[in-house]
Amino acid sequence: MNLLNFNQKKAVETTEGPLLIIAGPGSGKTFTLVERIYYLITEKKVKAENILVATFTEKAARELMTRVSNRLQEADIPFNLNEMYLGTIHSICLRILEENREFTRLKKNYILMDQFDQQYFLYQKIYEYSHITNIESIYGDRSSRWKKADNLLKWLNKVSEEMLDVDELKSSLEPQVQALGYCYELYLKQLEEENSLDFSTIQLETYRLLISNPELLSNLNQGIEYLMVDEYQDTNTIQEEILFLLGGKRQNICVVGDDDQGLYRFRGATIRNILEFPQKFDSGKCSQVELSTNYRSHPSIINFYNTWMVENNWTYKGKNFRYKKQIKPRDGIHVEADTVIKVSGSDGLRNWEEEVYQFLISMRNKGKVTDWNQIAFLFKSVKNEKVITLANYLEERNIPVYSPRSNMFFEREEIRLIIGAFLFLFPQFAKVRKWAENAHLEEWDIYDSYLREFAEKLRKKENHKLLKWCQIRAKEHVNLQRNTDYSFAGLFYQLLQFDLFSCYLEEVSYTVKDSRPIRNLSLFSKLLTKFEYLHRVTVFTPKSINSQLTTFFNQYLRFLINGGINEYEDNSEYAPSGCISFLTIHQSKGLEFPIVIVDSLDTTPRKQYSELDEILQENHYHKEPFEPLDRTKYYDFRRLYYTAFSRAQNLLVLSCQENKPNGSGTKKVPSRAFVELYKTLPSWRDATSIYDLTLEQVKDVNIKEEYSFTSHINIFETCALQYKFYKEFDFSPVRQGATLFGTLVHQTIEDIHKSVLRGEESKITDDNIEHWFNSNYSNLVKKERVYLAPQTQKVAFNQVLRYVEKQGKHWSQIKEAEVDVSLVKENYILKGTIDLIKGNNDTVEIIDFKSEKKPDLVKESEMMYHYKRQLEVYAHLIEERTGQKVSKMHLYYTGEENGNPYVTFSKEKKAIDRTIATFDEIVQKIESKDFTIKKRPEKHCRNCDMRFYCDDKI
Template sequence: MIHPQLHELYHGRMNEEQQAIISHREGPLLVIAGPGSGKTHSITLLAMNLLLSGEATPSQLILCTYTEKAALEMQDRLAGIAKAVDYRTDLSQLKIDTIHGLCNRLVEEHLHHTPLGNGYEILNQFTQPLLIFEHLTEICHGQTLPFFVDLWGNHWQVAKRLGEYFDKVTEELIFEKLKKHVTQLSRPTNERDKFLYALTYAYKNYQQLLAKTNRVDFAHLQKCAYNLLQKRPEIIQGLRYILVDEYQDTNYIQEQILLTLARATESYNLVVVGDEDQALYRFRGATVRNILEFTTRSEFASACVQHHLTTNYRSHPQIIDFYNRWMRTLDWRNGEHDRLSRTEKIIQADPQATFSDYPSVLTLQDADVEQEAEQLAELIYTLKEQGRISDYNQVAFLLYSVRSYMSETYIEAFHKQGIAVHCPRARQYFEQEEIRLIIACFAYLLDYDGMHQDTVMEYSAFPGYVRACLQQLHTHPALVQVLQLLKEEVVHIIEAREQPGKQLLDYFYLLLFHPAFSGFLANETQRTNLVAFSQHLATFHRYYRDTSPDMSALGQAHARFMHTFLCLLYENEANLPENPNLLFPSDHVQMMTIHQAKGLEFPVVIVGRLDKASSLSRDEYKNENKHLQGFYHRKPFEAEEKIATFDFRRLYYVAFSRAKHLLILTAKRQPHVEFATIWRTAPESVYARDRLRLMPCAEAEPHTALKPRYSFTGHIQLYATCPRRFQFFRQFNFVPRRAQEPITGLAVHHTLERIHRLALEQPHTKLDDSKLISIFEYTFAFLAASSPASIEASQREQALQQVLNYVHANQQALTTIADIEARFRVERDRYILTGQIDLLMQGSQGLDIMDFKTSKRPEQDTDYLAFYRQQLYLYASALQARTGQAPRRLFLYWTAEEHKKDALMEIPYTPTHIQEANDYVEEVVTHIQRQDFAIQQLPHPGVCKACDVRHLCRREGIV
């Protein structure tokens, strides 16, 4: 049954299948949802219906989706529905995230039950192979490394391939099986056993490396969460419903995590939504078997309900008929017992809609790519001139790959027609003017000329690239003069073997605010590229911070930044960074891969180079994991000889189904044989252009931007301290050179968090000094492993003493802990305020809030004490929204004070204080959203002295 308020709001906007989904109450549910069928809308309404009907509270509900952006959109959509139906319960305890995000949250909240420490780093697609590369001899002992080099090539290729295999071993949960197999081998003789032997021991060493460096890759993050759920079943207590979108893109370990979460109820309230026809991520370990076998799970106490969403509400009927035929013309029988690799379904157009009669699927081909591209650009230009589209960003050009060999001809043709193209994934990052200039600056600074130095990779094109960049530098003589002065400083430090006070990020900010870069900073796209470079510098510093005994820090930077790090980044072909606030720039045709387009829709879609599809033919498929398959927990699901064919169909099904009004197919000379049959059913564009005047005009759809998220310390306080600092490090997202909080403060804070969690879970545990010291040393070791700063022994002792003093003085208070690091999210009309409350304590008359400060109590009222008061008032407001009751008391605890009477500071408050704090946040957010970043009042001199933006302020005469 649908709650009356929800039914009234959406009456007439739900078909029968959607109503059945939204009405679901108990047991497992599978929803097969075709393109444009409103699946995300349905799953969001189901969540709201469960909340409205009292079947679940927000803390009892988990929603998982595939991307972070989709998760944030779902948060905003659910908050909007809640407001529309007057659901007033606080939604901040509702978990909406990707599976990776959910795993990360589980690990963070139960870190003390994992082998990880505070501040652990999650590796990405570049830093994982980088870590492996830098520790190859540690991971691959003896003859293991030569074995892998013979198999895969140079050390960088070995690092990348090992990362892929390590992920597969982790995601399939087969390491124990591999260990058992390898230990039973007296001596590996055949190639398979040699490979398994080498891989197993390399994997074991890799795990030890991750533990030592306090890092996890995405696969190990999931494994850590999986282990938590297996060993700590109490974690899932209270959960009622697990709702999962894009279930066809899950892998084995993700399926196991979701099933474990659903075990919280006997009825297995697990709802999964997806479409096996849109499964594109086999290369990431995903398998369609999870969705196709879902209804047959033996764990389910009751029969699994199944619904199909087969009405496409966005596309013209001819487009729908076209991609239906594309799927229907393949034999989907899959090996034994004629099992099908897809569910039987026919997608239909919206029966209530009226469609114009025009050719909505067109083909375009020519003898060469240049002429084909010119025709295409002319056609798109004509559509704009005729008003069929109102903005070029309503056109998506989809290619299997957007690298230059596939995309460059089209981009040039569009440019000749006066049409800009947005193509961030063409791997052209290093070709951007601003990046070439900043790399030339560092090459000059570090005396790397690309001629007299080798690189970490043999036959790399990187030295030649650097030489070309240095040629560009000579067009900026004033910049060269500055670089010469800086270079003399660097040379002096290296020759004198001094420990420098500057890092590469310091030099980056010195250069960034030179007039040569001012034009780049004013351009959003070019600025975003420079932001990415600051992030690369921060990554470099994390991975190469240790100095060798015979070389200064900058001498090592000379050898490693250019020779190794930038060379590997260059060889890895970095993409342009994508601005989340500007995904589809106005008046740009959107050129993207088919994988990028998944989940999107456009009025006009071009699917290009269908003559090139032979690179995906069934003959090309290679089972890279054949040596591991015998250890999987399940037998292969799809016949190996059919996998490439099935994946080929799914890929282009996704491509074709992105189009709303017009689908254009292009090919050089003639299409690939796989497309031949359906190609003939669509008219050539040259014969159909006149009838395109009947195509509906694609009106510009208002882009619903995500509500910005602000925290008090990370945004509000930073803006109040210095608007310009906020602009560069929050608005633009440059990476600051200096950490916001010293490691000693972090050590105290994180140690207290572990102690509080231990006291909450095991209230009778004796916390003597030896136990406290052990917790502190454990926490400190992990922080030191990931911190670039060296710590004096006296600072470490002071931090430990703060912990001991606090626990000695608060033994009784530790028995009253109600919650630790309590998250909150407060919905406002224009933004969302987020944060975490250090400690909630249960008193006889209500909850007390305590926030820890790792410094001494101020002797008098100061600006930062006023900030802390405002922070506590906001916490009080958030807690009242969450619990319906205002906190009893608010406290600051100054841990650097020896005695509790000095450390504990109560902050009296009234409803007026809370209102004033909320008004203050509103005022600051208004300034932020107006982009008022001019400095009206100078910050404290100490703030400016430590600020990377001071070079700009000095240049402008502000300081």
């Protein structure tokens, strides 16, 4: 294990009161956080549930979880790590909301929208905003509906993130501000009607929950004793407010970050949070530690980016907008070599791509680069023609490129062909796509090219079977006489049976590079099922097929093409072996690479705020203006490239096509901001000492995955191939209709149990049960978009009443309900959700509910054995997590009308040990990608969307 340096040790052992850790690049920040958590657990004897750790990304949270659990295992210290509040601020807020949902506007089964969902939500409701006076000043006058939704989304999120007072906005004398207030008021109303949340309102709802429920906040303050917040420079206003509320009177808040790497102003982040943190407390109360020893980079690289930062003037009217710091290299001997160089195309020669290629080949041929993943290109954006051209140039010369955010999803062969297939299957789209005589969309040209490419493939002899099938289907669709039993997603899975598409699914290597086509097809399956969900499409009908086609191609798919789709990113491997990484600078934050090539040297500081931004900051923000607005473009520009330069371990490369011509002459490249440093750098062709460097290998992140019996082991044992497609590659199944009946019964019983646990048994009346039941049904229907017949609803309701009648005398035995339990094991995290735990003292019984009649225990012995093993996993989790002894395990059948609704299993340690050993073996198979099956499980095939593929291939 590495030893802590002096300042790291100070950061670890300073636990009481507020602490600011300024952690420069490569200074061992994550290592320090791990050791601080370890110190709290081992030396301060702090329990898991008393620690909150907020990270910047879910991936960072999972890595931290893995590293802490490994650290504790090395010391043989048992600890329920998953009890900790550990995750992004968004995920922690979501957990607090879910645990206390009854105190919020949210109902059960609320819908959580990502950014595309949110924009599409606004697009569908955009006409509701048109009556608002001066709405054009918010979403644009001549913009398309889609662009209006995009503009509106940004302003609505800003109101949430800055916690602006809606009534104050509405009463403003500024027409634009007033319009924004009315827009936000309408948006909140729409969210409530749809029982929805977006990522900004997750935080807003949490803030409101904490402010309006002092007793709840007090309980959280008592429970959460220590808070740690990573990447604090990228927090926004509402996040700071929430964290200080959770810190309570103790204020044991440790924030970690680097003001020089503040990159997310465009998302509402404010650098003032880290710069003003010490001033939030009485003078001298906030401790401060600086981690400035860089363990990552060569001293010359460190000197380069130190110089880059001091070149800028960070003082304005006597106020400094940067912590004064000097990053220094670790002690030791460093090789004498040129470690900051340039690899550029010469003025007027247009030879940039070739020069880059020759440099890469040179590093490989000299034996310096042993895996292409040691190299990362960093760009301001990877979605422009220049970057895509370079990626194609390198791939054509057998240098694979990993660029998941490059907007190339719709250019991939497998996606072009699948869209082309859909167009072929619906010949009528060519006629119905127009809404006016001269109407034309650029996407139609793209579609036409996809259709031609697919048609060319159909002419080949090996695709004759696919041609015949497509011709029959196309004829049926163009003259549709009756409802089909499928829609877009159903057709997608039928197409996978044919060689043209199945070739992408077979003998797949699990590397990111080789599995890109199958992962792209998986992503396309998600886009199809999302469309069907958003538009309530289940089948094609003669009446609706044409309108469904125009909506799918002219709106939904068109917006996705315009907005761009990110391809698959590996959660456990940030630099996939065998590939050079093409990343945005923002995307590279927190990462490190032996060789970093920084492009986008033609950029200049640009204004990032509008007139409305100025008005809101001057008149409506909760704090006085901080950084001068006209200086922010320079500050942000320096911070962006500082982050890029500091990713390099052994070799930093600046790269561009010098002085490239543009429409009006020649654009100066590199731009003025880079010139002074750039011109001092040697060209790679002259810097022969680069071949004396020993390059690091990319570190293995080694994230522990989570596995549960129902979501993983059960699927794998049913069919390993099904696991491969639906879990490993994450294909989205066609909606066969949610198990609405069982969920409805289950959730209403959960309401009853929660009432008991709150000490409110008197509220368990027929009227209240009916209210809970109807509310759950209403929100389930809204989310799942399927329905139950009135008679079926009545049967479900009677099951709940019967349960209350039979169990009403035993409420006092209930200890916990809907318990999420997890256990960190050596190689993975074991998880489960237990419906009910009851018992006395330290002996408990666990119960799992089934909303059906009790089966014949002899005829259904195989199913009973399966359920017994599931309960054994739960028993293992309970005993390992809490130390409580499980005496019995039960299934409770709510559909049993007259007999005993219980099926009871005795707990046997040997049986549990066998079940856990089998669990371990299956996890090992999953992680070694062993998805072979001896024969198909025929009875399960009829409900599996991959059956068409399997019918043809297996």
